[in-house]
Amino acid sequence: MQNKIIKVNSSDNVAVALVNLKAGEIVYFEGENITILSDTKSKHKIALQQFDSGDRIIMYSVLVGSANGVIKKGDVLTTENVKHQSEKVFGKTASFSWTAPNVDKWKERTFMGYHREDGQVGTENVWLFFPLVFCENRNIETLKEIFEKELLKQQQSPHQMLLRSLVNNGGLDTTVAETSTKVFNNIDVKFITHPGGCGGIRQDSESLARLLAGYVNNPNVAGATVLSLGCQNLQINIFKDALKAINPDLKKPVLIFEQQQMGTVDNMLSVIIKDSFEAIKKANNIERKPAPLSKLKVGLECGGSDGFSGISANPTLGAVSDLLVALKGTAVLAEFPELCGVEQELVNRCVDDKDGEKFLTLMKAYEKSVIDAGSGFDMNPSPGNIKDGLITDAMKSAGAAKKGGTSPVVSVLDYGEYITEPGLNLLCTPGNDVESTTALVGSGVNMVLFTTGLGTPTGNPIAPIIKVSSNTELAERMPDIIDIETGAVIRGEKSIEEMAEEMLEFMVEVASGNIQTKAKLLNQNDFIPWKRGVSL
Template identity: 35%
Template sequence: MQNNEPDAAGHRPHRNVLRLNERDNVVIALRDIAAGEAVPEISEPLPSAVPKGHKIATRSIAVGEYVYRYGQIIGQATKDIAIGEHVHVQNLGMGAHKQDHAFASETKPLPALADARQFMGYHRSDGTVGTRNYVGLITTVNCSGSVARFIAEAAERNGMLDAYPNVDGVVPIVHGTGCGMSATNEGYQALFRTLSGYAQHPNFAGILLIGLGCEVMQLSELVGGKSIRADGALRYMTIQNEGGTRKTMRRGLKELQGILELANCVTRAPAPVSHITVGLQCGGSDGYSGITANPALGHASDLLVQHGGTTILSETSEIYGAEHLLTRRAETVEIGEKLIKRIKWWEDYTARNGGEMDNNPSPGNKRGGLTTILEKSLGATAKSGTAPLRDVYEFGQKIDKKGFVFMDSPGFDPCSVTGQVASGANIVVFTTGRGSVSGYKPTPCIKLATNSEMFARMSEDMDLNCGDIVSHDVSITQKGEEILDMIIRVASGEKTKSEELGFGGAEFVPWQIGAVM
């Protein structure tokens, strides 16, 4: 029998399995379990080995019968499953499912917290507060990307930044689109919102916009005849008008120096945490994601909302099958219907492009124990906590409400985060079970490990371990408070692991919707 007595530090030893809800007919293996082993919750020895993070049937499940995890349906048995059997791709599939959206039926406003916590941020003239003080070189089109990089590299090479200690750096925002597209469709509008959002982002003290000149995404449309930025720290040029690469670089360096002088005048000052907007993300998920890091981040999200801050859940294709948990928390029926409208758009979008909404999880997710998109979505939605859903936004659309909101996006992490940053996220918190590595300049990214083994293996990339929720009975509440404390420290200037490693130069990925022509 396993000894569950706490050690001298008050920690309990590692358990074998975990039941998440009394309705569940599976438990989760918390370690690799060999064939023939006897484990709690199961009356017979296991007929085969089960890897850590995977599911074990606690009773016989007939073909066609629903399988439950979190007290929710995650799929149907595709064959008879014996008690103690490994439940995974070989015997579990999506099956038919229908959710009761029950719009706005479970909306429970959270009480405001009395203690007014603060962070040290960069106050901008439009009333927003940044967590970093970068200068951005934003390109309208792929054709101006190399020149933007040339300017940034030249500024670093000649030591220009040394004279401006209050500036975190120069960030070239380059991408692979901006032309070969319609100027009127939803793809153009998504890119327009994304570039405009970055140009107005509070983590940028100033912007130099660089175009080629003949592209579909015209500088004149982005600028609109007026300065995008209220502080005037916006300058722009096109390579064709300047007379080529070298002339554009010379003028670009001159303009950049002027922007750096303005940016260097700004220093950190106290600001309420209500000015923090967090993008909630997960990637490289595993069977622990919905047990440890995601619900802990959900509690941190609730705490931030209670302080007047904002959190953004995204990845529409990865809430599929769990959308009813969000529609029930919508403040109004209309907000819930906006979310379902995006779900229906995605069903049509995937169908006309030869895909399916349940083509997730990825191979890595499956190796980590996730079987169906329903299971993955239920775990992913846990990042949102319990706060009311205040609104639903399009990709890159400016967030204009405080509290918990949803922004439509693909499940591809760099693309989803790009939209969240464009919408105003000045911090990203990213949970991972397999070990995702990335960063998202100008916004710092905090990495949460879902399991202790991966955290130990990839400690140079992970900021915080949530695996101790399982291994040492740390509570979700305690870990959520720990995450909020880290958010505030990072917002005040503490560097994340991805920042220390220099990530952020390749993760700007606008969502390309529609035909490339």
């Protein structure tokens, strides 16, 4: 018989409902009967003791809140009877040692990737078009329409065909349906636009320059076409300096065009199309070759989390992260607002004390900026999070941090900094799904593992986003966005370690181009820079 509630850590004083529970129902747990006092939906938390006002609530063995009044044993925790609270951290308090998992079966495994001259290996081969300033967004969109129609030969969507049939009074006309055969087989062409590059403060443009430079240097990119107006804050020289700072000896072709120096739009577009086509044709000659798994650089992300995310999907990512680190690969844990409450553990795991200090400095500065704007990290859980049992930021953070596994932290990166060290890295980003994913890819990851309990279609223009469901119900309800699901962990059918092995196999297939992610099939290409103001 399936357990009805589960305690994540032996020191916890709350449990998670695995199924819907009715008021008055008696649940046998840890040698005693617990009477459920209120109707409780699955994924929500049950008090395993009576809490008086101010009492500490422990989950994942860390402080995740305090009682906002009396909570009786067997009652459900809510936003009314619990308030956010987390431990204060002042520095490293303990030494750290790590026993790596056994990876003998993976040591000789390879994936088929695109090798770059700087030693990085891509899981994709993309020619990227982007503007330095929003004034060029329209020209990017024009180029997108031209290149996608002629190079990618994109077939019209069934929704477009539906609208055509409605326009034709119900007569379905399929005579203009196009072939989906691509002109080039080894190159994708992608386009990004953004609202930045001018206005705001100069630091915003400099930050955007570093992000865009990271996209060019990302191993998934073969080369880029860059559009500039000419008078904007993000000048061409600022972008070039950012690119040089990341990779002083960049060998990739980067074509830059400035509209105010080129005359008419028609003339500029004609030159861009001719030059870009020749460069894309050359980039198509790059073919996949075997690469060790140590060349994988994986971003760890969660969005639309639910009460099971921290029990199934996120710990599975943590186990994958540990496997990857043991193989000399790279994992990157981001979303700093969702590390609130687990800072002490992460500081203690930092190999270099300076990284621990940098992590706390970034966290404190971020939290201060949020408070100065009249908000706080306690406002981070979304309505969807709360509805599915994540009622405090510390509770959400404790589960989110499980994505980082148990390995040492080798480096702490600020937003826009590029990965240089294999192993587990921390990257300062917002918790916002797309802003964080955008930043991870800009820091050099060549694929992203993205957990969700509620469902989100998030994708990226240049990196595969593997969507991992925390529960089977979601995977069955939204099969068009979920790549792999971890519901078997909740049901007790698979261990975290077994699920991690299955996930790593899937990652190798995606990295080799044998499986396309659902986000790619949906052509979901999200890109949102962080303006470094307040964004949770």
